[in-house]
Amino acid sequence: MNSATDQLAIRARDLTKTYDDAVALDGFSLDVWMGSVLTLLGPSGCGKTTALRVIAGFERASGAVEIRGRRVLDADTFVPPDKRRVGMVFQDYALFPHMTVRKNIAYGLPRGRNTGRVDEVMELVGLGRLGERMPGELSGGQQQRVALARALAPEPDVILLDEPFSNLDAALRDRVRRELKVILTEARTTAVFVTHDQEEALATSDIVAVMRDGKVLQADTPAHLYTNPVDEWVATFLGDADVLETDAVGGFADTVLGRFTTPLSGPVAVMTRPEDVQISVGETPNASVAHIEYFGHDQLITLAMAGGVRVRSRIGSRPNYRVGQQCRARAIEARVFKRSA
Amino acid sequence: MTVAAPPARERARQQRALSRGWWTAAILVLIPVAIPPISLLWQVLSRGSGVMLPTDRLFELFLNTLVLTAAVTATALAIGTTTAWVTTRTTIRFRRGWMILAALPLVIPSYVAALTIIGATGPGGMFERVFGIEVPTPYGFVGAWLALAIFLAPMAHLIVTPGLQLIDPATEEAAVGLGSSRLKAFFTVTVPQLRPALVSAGLMVGLYTLSDFGAVSLLRFDTFTRAIFTLYQGQIDRRPAGTLSAILMAVAIVILIAERRTRGRAQYHKTKPPRRRQHTDLNSRQRWLATGFLGTIVTVSLVVPVAVLTYWLTRGLSAGQTIPSIWPEIGRSLTVAIIAATAAAAISIPVAMVTARQSSRMSGWAESTVWGTYSLPHITVGVAVVGFALAWARPLYQTLFLLIAAYVVMFLAQSMSSTQDSIRRFNPYLEEASRGLGHSQISTLFRVTIPLIAPGLLAGGALVFIGVIKELPATLLLRPNEFETLAVRIWSTTSEGFLTRASLSGIALIAVSIVPLFLVMTRELSD
Numbered sequence: 001m002n003s004a005t006d007q008l009a010i011r012a013r014d015l016t017k018t019y020d021d022a023v024a025l026d027g028f029s030l031d032v033w034m035g036s037v038l039t040l041l042g043p044s045g046c047g048k049t050t051a052l053r054v055i056a057g058f059e060r061a062s063g064a065v066e067i068r069g070r071r072v073l074d075a076d077t078f079v080p081p082d083k084r085r086v087g088m089v090f091q092d093y094a095l096f097p098h099m100t101v102r103k104n105i106a107y108g109l110p111r112g113r114n115t116g117r118v119d120e121v122m123e124l125v126g127l128g129r130l131g132e133r134m135p136g137e138l139s140g141g142q143q144q145r146v147a148l149a150r151a152l153a154p155e156p157d158v159i160l161l162d163e164p165f166s167n168l169d170a171a172l173r174d175r176v177r178r179e180l181k182v183i184l185t186e187a188r189t190t191a192v193f194v195t196h197d198q199e200e201a202l203a204t205s206d207i208v209a210v211m212r213d214g215k216v217l218q219a220d221t222p223a224h225l226y227t228n229p230v231d232e233w234v235a236t237f238l239g240d241a242d243v244l245e246t247d248a249v250g251g252f253a254d255t256v257l258g259r260f261t262t263p264l265s266g267p268v269a270v271m272t273r274p275e276d277v278q279i280s281v282g283e284t285p286n287a288s289v290a291h292i293e294y295f296g297h298d299q300l301i302t303l304a305m306a307g308g309v310r311v312r313s314r315i316g317s318r319p320n321y322r323v324g325q326q327c328r329a330r331a332i333e334a335r336v337f338k339r340s341a
Numbered sequence: 342m343t344v345a346a347p348p349a350r351e352r353a354r355q356q357r358a359l360s361r362g363w364w365t366a367a368i369l370v371l372i373p374v375a376i377p378p379i380s381l382l383w384q385v386l387s388r389g390s391g392v393m394l395p396t397d398r399l400f401e402l403f404l405n406t407l408v409l410t411a412a413v414t415a416t417a418l419a420i421g422t423t424t425a426w427v428t429t430r431t432t433i434r435f436r437r438g439w440m441i442l443a444a445l446p447l448v449i450p451s452y453v454a455a456l457t458i459i460g461a462t463g464p465g466g467m468f469e470r471v472f473g474i475e476v477p478t479p480y481g482f483v484g485a486w487l488a489l490a491i492f493l494a495p496m497a498h499l500i501v502t503p504g505l506q507l508i509d510p511a512t513e514e515a516a517v518g519l520g521s522s523r524l525k526a527f528f529t530v531t532v533p534q535l536r537p538a539l540v541s542a543g544l545m546v547g548l549y550t551l552s553d554f555g556a557v558s559l560l561r562f563d564t565f566t567r568a569i570f571t572l573y574q575g576q577i578d579r580r581p582a583g584t585l586s587a588i589l590m591a592v593a594i595v596i597l598i599a600e601r602r603t604r605g606r607a608q609y610h611k612t613k614p615p616r617r618r619q620h621t622d623l624n625s626r627q628r629w630l631a632t633g634f635l636g637t638i639v640t641v642s643l644v645v646p647v648a649v650l651t652y653w654l655t656r657g658l659s660a661g662q663t664i665p666s667i668w669p670e671i672g673r674s675l676t677v678a679i680i681a682a683t684a685a686a687a688i689s690i691p692v693a694m695v696t697a698r699q700s701s702r703m704s705g706w707a708e709s710t711v712w713g714t715y716s717l718p719h720i721t722v723g724v725a726v727v728g729f730a731l732a733w734a735r736p737l738y739q740t741l742f743l744l745i746a747a748y749v750v751m752f753l754a755q756s757m758s759s760t761q762d763s764i765r766r767f768n769p770y771l772e773e774a775s776r777g778l779g780h781s782q783i784s785t786l787f788r789v790t791i792p793l794i795a796p797g798l799l800a801g802g803a804l805v806f807i808g809v810i811k812e813l814p815a816t817l818l819l820r821p822n823e824f825e826t827l828a829v830r831i832w833s834t835t836s837e838g839f840l841t842r843a844s845l846s847g848i849a850l851i852a853v854s855i856v857p858l859f860l861v862m863t864r865e866l867s868d
Binding site: 087088150154 | 603617767768770771773774775776777779780781782788789792
């Protein structure tokens with residue numbers, strides 16, 4: 001074993017799992033580095049929850065999984081979930097309704113050494129004096145913290161969180177998400193989140209792994225992922241994007257938004273993000289304002305361009321345009337992908 | 342994502358959550374459960390039918406049994422649905438109290454009902470002695486019909502009430518708002534929504550009637566069960582009793598299958614209980630009518646039986662009659678009922694687990710097996726188990742073990758369905774959370790699963806307890822010699838015409854069933 005794999009908290013290789021009528025995992029591979037926060041991001045039904053459950057040991061799959069260098073799953077090995085040292089925070093928290101908060105948190109600890117550690121974790125997640133309450137008496141945010149505290153208490157090698165924010169309302173979600181990030185950093189725990197929310201994934205993670213149809217398409221830092229998606233699908237899945245179809249010739253792809261360099265030739269798709277599309281007036285116009293969505297802190301302007309093409313531009317709260325106004329649009333940044341004919 | 346995942350995938354995921362251990366345990370439970378029907382079939386197929394009844398007699402039995410079952414089911418459903426509606430949907434005073442009173446006669450077994458009819462009517466009956474009016478004892482169809490319909494109406498009431506509580510009263514109001522009368526709204530809007538509850542109430546009442554032995558025997562109405570017992574007792578050759586039992590079993594299974602067909606998929610569409618409960622305002626005339634109706638039902642089904650039993654008891658005592666102590670009988674009844682209830686609750690866990698958590702063909706079969714044996718008339722189970730013991734397990738014949746085992750398989754469905762209910766109520770992720778926190782399967786079972794399903798285990802156990810305490814025909818066939826329970830005592834003393842003795846046992850039997858019944862009712866009839 002080399003030093004690189006020593007630092008891997010999770011190493012999943014070629015996980016494949018089929019249900020009666022659907023493929024859940026199809027050659028899923030993933031590396032999670034020690035101490036990092038990774039998010040599995042993908043649309044509903046892409047297999048991300050299944051992947052998490054296979055890693056935790058609640059489901060079997062073909063392929064191999066190592067946790068901190070220990071083989072927990074392969075063709076001849078199946079370490080049951082209670083022996084994997086993996087903490088799990090379930091989507092609806094799965095708190096034991098018949099136990100107090102304190103008992104819930106102490107559940108994963110060996111009898112005898114509970115009290116100190118329970119207090120420590122309750123302190124860490126900021127549960128204060130709620131120890132004797134029953135789960136049913138807590139708010140959603142508090143329940144979430146209990147679930148997290150319970151998972152953290154036995155000091156697992158990794159902690160897995162299945163859509164941990166989905167049961168919280170939007171206002172609470174942002175706050176809890178920030179808190180959680182701080183707690184995880186403080187606890188120096190490796191964490192794997194599952195979500196279908198792009199913004200959540202980009203905001204919380206060190207690494208985002210984008211999944212589709214049971215496999216990881218790309219795993220990268222949020223910034224790199226956003227600006228350098230591997231293909232058109234990943235690009236559009238991660239955020240607003242407009243795609244212009246054209247042909248690349250001699251190292252260039254020409255579009256209504258300008259000329260972009262590319263090593264490709266033949267049919268290509270040029271992807272731009274609204275924030276990279278700039279508008280100006282006074283130059284030769286190539287677009288007209290078709291629609292304006294004004295959000296206050298910014299605005300999204302839909303432009304009608306030659307050939308019926310529509311492109312969006314995100315600009316600050318000023319200047320203000322009116323519908324029908326002629327203007328010039330150009331993209332300062334774009335990605336060029338090969339287009340399947 | 343879990344929410345948005347396709348149902349097939351979700352089902353598959355639940356299936357993975359079950360280990361082989363559960364299935365192994367479930368199959369070990371299902372084997373004895375399947376013994377009665379298989380044993381009965383084997384007895385008939387391998388040894389021939391023996392000397393059978395003449396066909397015209399068989400036809401008469403068949404007709405009697407079916408007519409009685411149909412009449413009792415229709416009457417009990419009508420009464421039970423009415424009491425359920427009045428006590429859930431109207432503003433009648435003491436609504437909760439009536440709701441419980443209407444279910445209470447469930448503790449009175451059919452043979453005690455028959456006993457009170459015999460004790461109240463006829464020359465020398467309570468009516469003649471107290472009021473000077475001699476009412477002829479309604480032997481035959483009328484007596485059996487009355488005894489069973491009145492005492493099974495509470496069963497319908499108990500099943501229909503929760504069903505009614507699930508229906509949004511606003512739907513009925515909407516119908517009235519659209520111009521239909523109250524009565525029309527009830528039949529066109531509420532009854533169709535209530536259909537699953539009505540069908541399962543009809544099934545329970547129907548099967549119970551089919552199975553009844555005590556009332557038809559005491560009131561001398563010839564049905565299959567009575568004929569089976571006579572054949573069994575009177576002859577050395579037990580094959581005719583077996584054959585007749587197999588026919589009766591076939592009738593029960595046909596009814597069970599018919600119910601499944603009618604129910605279709607309706608059972609899977611559980612509606613959310615309505616947020617608000619609206620109670621229909623009654624005007625004073627209607628209120629009197631409703632109260633009078635409930636009062637009559639409760640009087641006939643509860644007050645009169647208790648009064649008749651008390652009358653005969655005090656009359657006998659004041660006449661200086663000495664009644665042998667029934668403490669030993671009480672002790673025996675309690676012992677077998679408690680052991681059977683505990684065992685049924687315990688072994689219901691694996692079966693309930695595989696059937697509640699999976700919807701595979703296997704789990705379907707498991708559930709049908711349990712319900713199938715439950716639907717068998719008790720006398721046929723008795724005949725089947727005797728046949729099985731004599732052929733395969735001679736040392737078990739007439740042992741307490743065999744008796745209790747028969748009780749457990751007979752009543753397992755009740756504790757299974759109650760346990761299933763509890764299992765469906767809790768989130769399967771709780772068990773995974775426990776596993777993920779380092780607890781083994783066994784540890785998870787005892788620290789998470791069992792504490793969470795405890796209310797269901799208790800309620801199911803209580804139902805089995807009541808069933809066992811009341812059970813008569815299988816007990817008569819399977820009990821060890823000299824092992825007299827309360828039910829056996831009532832049976833033997835009435836057949837000898839000692840009403841005073843029987844009354845004491847009847848009162849004792851009602852008394853010991855009351856507590857577990859309350860346990861069940863507070864769960865089923867929670868408002």
